[in-house]
Amino acid sequence: MVKKGLLRFVSFPGDVIGYFALFFIWLFLGEMSKLKLDFWVCLKPETWFVRTLYKKYRGTAFCHGGILFVSKEQEALVVKHESVHVEQFEVIQLFCFFGFLVSLGVSVFSHSHYPWIFSLAFWSLSWLLVNLSSAIVALLRDENPYRGSSLEEAAYAIVDEYTRKKEGNVSRGIK
Numbered sequence: 001m002v003k004k005g006l007l008r009f010v011s012f013p014g015d016v017i018g019y020f021a022l023f024f025i026w027l028f029l030g031e032m033s034k035l036k037l038d039f040w041v042c043l044k045p046e047t048w049f050v051r052t053l054y055k056k057y058r059g060t061a062f063c064h065g066g067i068l069f070v071s072k073e074q075e076a077l078v079v080k081h082e083s084v085h086v087e088q089f090e091v092i093q094l095f096c097f098f099g100f101l102v103s104l105g106v107s108v109f110s111h112s113h114y115p116w117i118f119s120l121a122f123w124s125l126s127w128l129l130v131n132l133s134s135a136i137v138a139l140l141r142d143e144n145p146y147r148g149s150s151l152e153e154a155a156y157a158i159v160d161e162y163t164r165k166k167e168g169n170v171s172r173g174i175k
């Protein structure tokens with residue numbers, strides 16, 4: 001509980017931005033997920049967003065919450081995949097928290113508010129910036145900006161391993 005609380009504390013700026021965006025998505029495009037997760041919004045299939053921009057995707061982590069567009073059968077896999085992104089989000093938030101502490105020191109010594117204000121803004125938008133950077137790096141390596149992103153490679157690797165283990169269990173059951 002304390003450890004979870006600590007992770008929430010260091011993720012606070014990123015969560016504020018993520019939940020703010022999710023609130024509007026929930027309001028216009030979805031409904032609360034019934035899964036026992038954080039603030040996850042299930043997109044309504046009839047909305048223009050799902051029919052156009054989001055039709056190839058099944059879930060996106062915004063912070064500790066996100067959006068889902070899955071069938072009952074896909075649910076477990078997609079939640080596994082998104083939980084990797086939540087972990088990545090927490091790593092980035094903790095990293096930015098350390099940066100914020102340094103910026104506070106710089107602010108005190110330089111008698112200026114700018115360092116900590118800049119650092120707070122950077123911390124709040126870090127998840128977006130890291131995802132964007134990961135896509136750019138993938139492009140520069142001549143890979144697909146989505147599937148080549150190292151953040152996605154990690155999330156898909158966990159899902160593949162989970163599927164392999166499940167299939168292994170099934171075949172063991174048959175024998």
Ligand SMILES: [Zn+2]
Nearest residue numbers: 081085152155
């Ligand atoms: Zn992903």
